[in-house]
Each structure stands twice: as structure tokens, then as C-alpha cells.
Amino acid sequence: EVQLVESGGGLVQPGGSLRLSCATSGFTFTTYWMQWVRQAPGGGLVWVSHINNDGSDTKYADFAKGRFTMSRDNAKNMLYLQMNSLRSEDTAVYYCTRDAAGIEYWGQGTLVTVSS
């Protein structure tokens, strides 16, 4: 069974940093691209970032460029999202997702709240 389990969310002040993690299991992690998607409270789904199989290529939404860094540890089957210079508008549930013909599986999400 494919499992994606996010952690690392919480309350952070504007300008602060958080590192989200996603523990994966139930599939061959190195075979898949991975993505982060976020959803603001009561809002829709917004793509955040992409990473390819070996971590050599990453892509970001415009709002994430220069502030967010996505990475993976294929030896540990782990995915990460380092978020710096956080703003109130970054408040959202962040989902770790597996890519196959577009997004396929979703984790349960981790809530990031940016507030003073």
C-alpha cells in the first residue's frame, strides 16, 4: 500500500522557516517524480514544487522560487520542503504527492500556519 506521511508543519512567525518532511513507503521511491501541493484554508489546490527521480531537477511555482527548496533522500525514501521567509499567505495544508500521469497519490497533509 502506498503511504505518504507528512510532518513538520506548525505555527511560525512571518519571516520564519520550516522544513516539511514526507516519509514514503509501499512503492519504489526512486521510480517516481514527486510534488508538493498546498491548500489554503477553505481554498483550492495549488501546485508548489516538483522533483525528478534522482533529485537532479526541481521546479517551483513563482511564489515559491527563491524561498522554498525541495529535496529528496532516496536512501531513506524521504521527501523534503525547506520553506524560508514565510508569509501569511503561505498558510495552508501542504500535501506530499506522487506523480504518475500527473498527480496520483496524496498524503494526509501537514498544516503550516504563518502568524505573529
Next chain:
Amino acid sequence: DAVLTQSPLSLPVTLGQPASISCRSSQSLVHSDGNTYLNWFQQRPGQSPRRLIYKVSNRDSGVPDRFSGSGSGTDFTLKISRVEAEDVAIYYCMQATHWPPYTFGPGTKLEIK
């Protein structure tokens, strides 16, 4: 970016009746590899999204056959043949043809009349 619009945004449906959701793209979603990467997701209250349909019309494993997807180019449709209570959710279309970024429609909220 490929902008996706959905209609209607709110869909009251009587149990056992059919439902249909439209998704339109600002540009053709046919990829240079010949595939059309248009997916449909269901998000029940308090849950993560779940993919129902990939590449326009392919049902994911475990998805009831009352769900079907169709369309081509810029116009796509998700149909539920007979709505059940468990289908109460927000439905999103998403394109993965022109990326980055992947883009989502605004969502259609299905409720029971």
C-alpha cells in the same frame, strides 16, 4: 499557464440522479507525446484529495464505475451516473500537460438536494 475553469461551481443533485461537471482549459491539453494529461480528483470533507480519473477517461483502481471522464482538446467532463451520498465532495480537474506549473480548476462542490 494553462487556466482551467469549471462549471458549475455548485452542484445540488438528488440521490440516484446523474451529475455532470465541465472543465475547460485556456489551451489544448494534448501533449507532444500524444497523451492528454487531464485528471479529476475528489476531495471529501476533511480528507485529502483522491484521484478518480487520469488521462481524460481512465478510472483509477477502486473507483466506482459510476464515475466516467470524457473530452478532448480543451473541453472535458466528469460524469456520475447515479449520485450516492458518499459522492458529496469537491471535485477538481487538473492538467499536467503544460508544466510547470500543474494547474487545477477552482473546484465544483457537489451536494445532495
